[in-house]
Amino acid sequence: MSDQPRRKYPRRVQQAQEENERRQTIETLRDISDIQYISKLAFVETYTGTNGAVRMDDMGDKALSARRKKLAKPDRSSFGLQNQTLEGKKGTIKNFRPLASTVASQAENQPIGGESYPVIWQQLREATDMVFDGMKLSQPFETLYTKVEIAVANKFEQSTYQDLKELFRIHVAQWMGKVEAQSGAMDDSQFLKFVEVQWQDLCQKTKLIRCIFLVLDRTYCLNRADTLGIWDLGIHMCRKYLEESENAEKKIFQGLLREVAKERSGDQVDRALLKNVMRMLAELSLYEGKFEESFVRDTKNLYRAESQDFIDNRPVPEYLRYVEKRLKEEVDRIDNYLQISTRKKLLPTVEAELIEVHQKTMIAKGTDMMIDDKRIEDLALMYSLLCRTAEGLPELCKAFREYIKKKGRVIVMDEQQDKNMVSEMLNLKLRIDEVLHTCFKDDSNFKDAAREGFEHFINQRANRPAEMIAKYLDMRLKAGNKEATEEELDKLMDRLLILFRYIHGKDVFEAFYKKDLAKRLLLSLSASQDAEKLMLAKLKTECGAGFTSRLENMFRDCEISKDYQTAFAEHPANPKNTTKSSLDFAVMVLTQGIWPPYTPINVTLPPDMSVYLTSFQSYYTSNHNGRTLKWLANMGQCRVKANYAGLGTAKEFQVSQLQTVVLLLFNNVDEMTYSEIQQASGIEEEELKRVLGSLCTDKVRVLNKSGAAANLSREDTFSYNADFKSKAYRVKINAIQAQETPEEQHKTEEGVMADRQYQIDAAIVRIMKTRKSLKHALLLSEIYKQLRFPVTPHDLKKRIESLIERDYMARDKEEQTQYNYVA
Known part of the structure; x- marks a missing residue:
């Protein structure tokens, strides 16, 4: 029946509704006759068998329908049920009411229906014995139910409960005797099957007895906190005798553990049997308290020995697959026959023995090898397994960072392979990015570790990586679209910019890139002006307008030079217009300070060439007073x-x-x-x-x-x-x-160092002007914050001494480690 709260009807309508519900319940009970049960008591499944046995639903709470016999309806006023909301052993009763006054009045006129309590109990005892013995009931179920109802209504519920409790003690003791007798005569598997059959039989009989004594269960037992319900009473008795048994409990535990061990070794077992026996232990409250502890302890010992042997004698990828297989098997056991409560204890134990104990060995032996061999699936598996432990991923992240440092250092420090340095770094970055995305799921911690690893090794060799990146870019911009499409060249620029981000001395890259860009522009070596400008835009986005201002001015000079060329071609001073010379003359006017410094070379030009130089110089100076031209014949x-x-x-x-x-x-x-x-x-x-x-x-x-x-x-x-x-x-x-030439390279490096000295001096003066007085250690700390390139304390000390000599600052007379700003 529904346990939803009733709606508020007018009083007459409500009374009619209650009367209709009462009649339906009584009609249901009247249909119960002899062994043919049509149960509406929420949990009894009945059928007519050859031996009169009764079967219960496994859940004990599911109402089943059956064929109903239509019998003549007796006077319904003799039944006292006024509320039909009856639920299973784990349910509740809603709005339970006292028995009807008709029953009480009948008991007063004819005490206990004309029978004394001993007579009624004798009939109930005989019925209970028949149920436990598996015999056919001698009285209809309806009659037995009514006798319990009358006994309860006449205040004999305590006596009825105590008598029923004694009956349970006797029959459960007999049941336990059968189980104990077979514990030594059967092997583990047979004994578990026997226990399963006996337990199912006991449960079915207990549920049927509870149906007979349902009124007692729902009045006397329900209203007393210190009194067990009829179902719980049977469970309590069974648990008590099983715990007191000499061999049965131990045999059940040992049988279950051995069956699980057989399955772990690869043998087939009866999972349904294991599930039913473990459910029995759970019902008896023996699973979590006793069996589960033994099971988890045996599991721990098994995997401790097995994993140690495996990790010592097998490769790491094979061990990872072994761990994955074992974890899936344990989860499958939990899903199929272990109790759900075992998950919280079993899985952490398995993970601790298979993963946590050996995680350092797995990482040390497997990380470098799997990255080198591109074993992507194995790396992803190791990552997923180490996610299960607290320290697994931090250890793997550390090993990943050290791998990058080690591999990168080999690339950067090999002076014989400088030409291949950048391409090797790009290949390493590609491999690391693939591992990050595919294996480590773009984990932010691993991305940070990769960045730290690249930043560490790429700055191990001062200035050289920055120089080689600039030269590699120069080579690709010369080749340009001849070797790659525009899209591929764009992607290559982005990859090179990633390496550029890791460099501390970006001024070195700027100096060499500017030198190479100047040659590409002056000697017409660029394969694509669009590619040049695209790279310039990317550098501007990366480093800001200040970084690329000189580079942009170089392109501006090229555009202005074209205008000069067009104007000079039409000028009367052009020798081609006067002497009809066969020479074609082109000129580039470079702004000093923007382009790399070039030293003019003395050369004696043929007269046909020198006349053009003289004519253009006259043309230029006539348009730009105060400007002078220096001819760079070497360019x-x-x-x-x-x-x-x-x-x-x-x-x-x-x-x-x-x-x-x-x-x-x-x-x-x-x-x-x-x-x-x-x-x-x-x-x-x-x-x-x-x-x-x-x-x-x-x-x-x-x-x-x-x-x-x-x-x-x-x-x-x-x-x-x-x-x-x-x-x-x-x-x-x-x-x-x-x-x-070596001279050009040396000159570029000297230019970088000179620029750095100016920047260091400017930073020191700026800091001292703001702070006025500062100690040596604090001054160095402030300088490091402002500089964009690496510098040693020795170099800073030399610059400080230089500024002291030039009277920008002075040492404190009392404290030699403190400097004072000199206005």
């Missing part, structure tokens, strides 16, 4: 047409301006000595050696040289190579301008 480029009689066609040489000056000397002579060339060209000795060496290489031999091919000396003689051959029309001779 000029030329295209020279060469006619070879043997080839029958002309060739076009793409050479530097200095190479052009030397080649033009051989228009009038076929052979010249080193001294004659130097005197005629006016080129400095070191630069001349580079020029002549480039014109005499085996790859492009424009001039022939006497003496050893590998060395140049002042005694060498150079001659015009009439046998020069090349399949291409346009021949690019060794571009000595694009190559970086």
